Amino acid sequence: MSINILRSSIKIERQIDEFLNQISEAGLIFKSGTEAYLAGDAEGFEAKLADITLKEHRGDELRRTIETALYSKTLIPESRGDVLELLESMDYLLGGFKGALWRIEIESPEIPEPFHAGILELSDNVVKTAEAIVLSARAFFKDLSTITNHMHKVSFWETECDKIVSRLQRDIFRDDSLRLSHKMQLRDYTGGLDKIADKAEDVADKLAIYVIKRSL
Amino acid sequence: MTSIFFSSGIFLGWSLGANNMSNVFGTAVGTRMIRFRTAAVWCSAFVILGSVVSGGGASETLGRLGSINALAGAFMVALASAVTMFVMTKASYPASTSQTIVGSIVGWNLFSGSLIDYGALTRILSTWVFCPVLAALFSMLLYVLCRRLLRLTKPHMLTQDHLTRLGLLLAGIFGSYALGANNISTVMGVFVPISDFSPINLFGLVTLSAAQQLFFLGGLAIAVGVFTYSKKVIMTVGGGGIMKLSPVAAFIVVVSHSLVLTIFSSQGLSDAFVSLGLPAIPLVPVSSSQAIVGAVVGIGLLKGGRAIRWRTVGAICSSWAVTPVLAAGICFVSLFFLQNVFMQQTYRPERYRLTGAEAARLAPEVDTAGLDGLLGRTFANARDFKDRLDRVREYSEADLRRIMETARLCDASAATALQGAADAEGAARGAMP
Numbered sequence: 001m002s003i004n005i006l007r008s009s010i011k012i013e014r015q016i017d018e019f020l021n022q023i024s025e026a027g028l029i030f031k032s033g034t035e036a037y038l039a040g041d042a043e044g045f046e047a048k049l050a051d052i053t054l055k056e057h058r059g060d061e062l063r064r065t066i067e068t069a070l071y072s073k074t075l076i077p078e079s080r081g082d083v084l085e086l087l088e089s090m091d092y093l094l095g096g097f098k099g100a101l102w103r104i105e106i107e108s109p110e111i112p113e114p115f116h117a118g119i120l121e122l123s124d125n126v127v128k129t130a131e132a133i134v135l136s137a138r139a140f141f142k143d144l145s146t147i148t149n150h151m152h153k154v155s156f157w158e159t160e161c162d163k164i165v166s167r168l169q170r171d172i173f174r175d176d177s178l179r180l181s182h183k184m185q186l187r188d189y190t191g192g193l194d195k196i197a198d199k200a201e202d203v204a205d206k207l208a209i210y211v212i213k214r215s216l
Numbered sequence: 217m218t219s220i221f222f223s224s225g226i227f228l229g230w231s232l233g234a235n236n237m238s239n240v241f242g243t244a245v246g247t248r249m250i251r252f253r254t255a256a257v258w259c260s261a262f263v264i265l266g267s268v269v270s271g272g273g274a275s276e277t278l279g280r281l282g283s284i285n286a287l288a289g290a291f292m293v294a295l296a297s298a299v300t301m302f303v304m305t306k307a308s309y310p311a312s313t314s315q316t317i318v319g320s321i322v323g324w325n326l327f328s329g330s331l332i333d334y335g336a337l338t339r340i341l342s343t344w345v346f347c348p349v350l351a352a353l354f355s356m357l358l359y360v361l362c363r364r365l366l367r368l369t370k371p372h373m374l375t376q377d378h379l380t381r382l383g384l385l386l387a388g389i390f391g392s393y394a395l396g397a398n399n400i401s402t403v404m405g406v407f408v409p410i411s412d413f414s415p416i417n418l419f420g421l422v423t424l425s426a427a428q429q430l431f432f433l434g435g436l437a438i439a440v441g442v443f444t445y446s447k448k449v450i451m452t453v454g455g456g457g458i459m460k461l462s463p464v465a466a467f468i469v470v471v472s473h474s475l476v477l478t479i480f481s482s483q484g485l486s487d488a489f490v491s492l493g494l495p496a497i498p499l500v501p502v503s504s505s506q507a508i509v510g511a512v513v514g515i516g517l518l519k520g521g522r523a524i525r526w527r528t529v530g531a532i533c534s535s536w537a538v539t540p541v542l543a544a545g546i547c548f549v550s551l552f553f554l555q556n557v558f559m560q561q562t563y564r565p566e567r568y569r570l571t572g573a574e575a576a577r578l579a580p581e582v583d584t585a586g587l588d589g590l591l592g593r594t595f596a597n598a599r600d601f602k603d604r605l606d607r608v609r610e611y612s613e614a615d616l617r618r619i620m621e622t623a624r625l626c627d628a629s630a631a632t633a634l635q636g637a638a639d640a641e642g643a644a645r646g647a648m649p
Binding site for chain 1: 248
């Protein structure tokens with residue numbers, strides 16, 4: 001019985017690792033997808049969209065499998081509620097990256113060249129925020145003592161995202177060559193990217209509480 | 217009739233099982249790390265094993281505190297103890313059989329006029345301080361070690377969960393064995409000197425002594441308590457009365473508790489201490505609840521003490537003072553009724569009388585000068601005889617025990633017979649020229 005539990009524990013450990021990998025990779029795909037769109041590489045963008053959709057499906061599958069195993073095998077009864085919440089919040093990040101690329105696919109927003117650098121910078125910082133929360137989550141499962149090394153970076157990158165979005169939106173609305181509807185579309189698009197970083201910060205706040213609860 | 221008298225011991229064993237399993241497996245079951253049924257099976261098996269294999273160590277000290285010499289008296293001592301346990305549990309205080317039984321025995325001593333062995337009593341009372349302190353020290357040490365080990369090995373949360381689960385099970389098994397070994401004497405110890413069981417040989421392999429048979433019965437009663445009522449206690453206490461514990465901390469607490477209980481019941485460990493030139497470890501029944509409280513407080517203090525509910529700790533400590541006094545009172549009053557209303561012999565009177573020949577025999581070892589005034593006189597009980605001896609001179613504890621052992625007469629009939637013989641000896645001496 002004991003060996004069985006250990007075996008299923010190791011299997012779930014691998015699945016949790018893979019789930020976190022999906023989020024990390026989804027961030028990178030999102031970044032290159034955005035770059036492709038801004039560069040006008042439609043084919044490259046479509047390929048990234050297909051990739052991120054697959055990642056999101058795989059992430060959902062893994063999350064469901066992990067949650068079911070934690071409950072059916074009565075594993076980590078003290079922490080499983082928190083782990084469940086953490087996985088669902090992390091899944092939101094994965095959905096956020098996929099949603100951002102799909103939004104481009106659906107709306108095909110016209111992004112004037114002067115804003116390209118800002119949007120790329122914003123995408124880069126959103127991905128860095130997500131990367132920091134992925135590292136924090138890994139530390140939560142494996143090594144609590146190193147979690148603070150990653151958690152403070154989440155806040156840092158999220159603040160950077162806020163600054164970039166504010167600057168971008170100010171520039172968009174001060175550009176007289178754009179229609180109001182165009183300005184509002186770009187505002188919503190950049191705001192949507194910033195929301196992914198905001199969510200990552202929310203996860204970090206929750207994680208800080210889970211860490212206190214998990215300390216010996 | 218004998219089985220009726222043993223029933224109070226069985227009741228006490230049942231209360232012990234119902235209450236003390238929560239000390240050993242409470243957090244593991246409360247946090248759903250181990251299923252109740254699994255915990256109950258392991259706990260019962262090892263409590264019985266601990267009782268039968270290592271139960272003898274601590275019962276000697278209890279025997280010295282009061283050698284109860286009548287079955288009805290032993291029945292009432294165990295019943296008073298069990299009733300006190302029940303009252304304290306109902307009042308939501310963590311009761312401990314070691315405290316209730318000590319109180320009850322003192323109550324019997326007071327009622328029967330027997331001498332209270334203050335040496336043994338002090339030894340037991342001192343462990344009520346040492347036990348939680350030692351448990352706290354153990355838990356602090358183990359906590360630091362565990363923290364370092366986890367930082368070094370960095371196990372995944374799920375691997376740590378698996379190892380903690382296994383650790384809790386092993387610690388619970390160890391704790392159950394230690395509980396049986398240390399506390400069975402509080403359940404059945406009073407019946408040991410007066411039981412009429414004879415040794416049983418099992419398949420020519422093992423011989424179970426009378427005491428071991430009693431301890432087996434007590435162990436079974438504890439197991440019944442574990443299965444029938446302990447889940448209720450676990451679910452009530454499992455919320456973390458003193459402090460909320462993580463599963464790893466719970467593991468540390470149970471191990472510390474078990475180490476303390478083992479230390480105070482292991483004859484081998486005590487002998488090893490003596491062979492190293494260290495003082496012997498007193499083999500006394502210590503409170504499982506005290507050890508748990510000490511261990512939890514130890515971890516709490518190491519973490520800065522903020523998480524500890526000091527009000528609860530205070531209430532528990534005050535109950536440690538109230539419990540033995542309450543048990544002594546209940547036992548004293550109940551013995552009075554048992555003897556005077558139900559006409560049961562609650563103790564065999566032990567009269568004391570020192571003859572000239574005995575004094576002469578004692579002379580090489582004990583200073584008998586000044587005992588002349590006592591020779592030939594019969595004293596109704598140990599207390600009267602000791603008071604008279606105290607007036608002669610202040611004897612050492614060993615000398616006092618030697619004189620009293622020599623002068624002790626078993627029961628009233630023997631005392632009367634000896635009185636007759638002494639009178640005859642006196643008359644003969646008077647007739648001599």
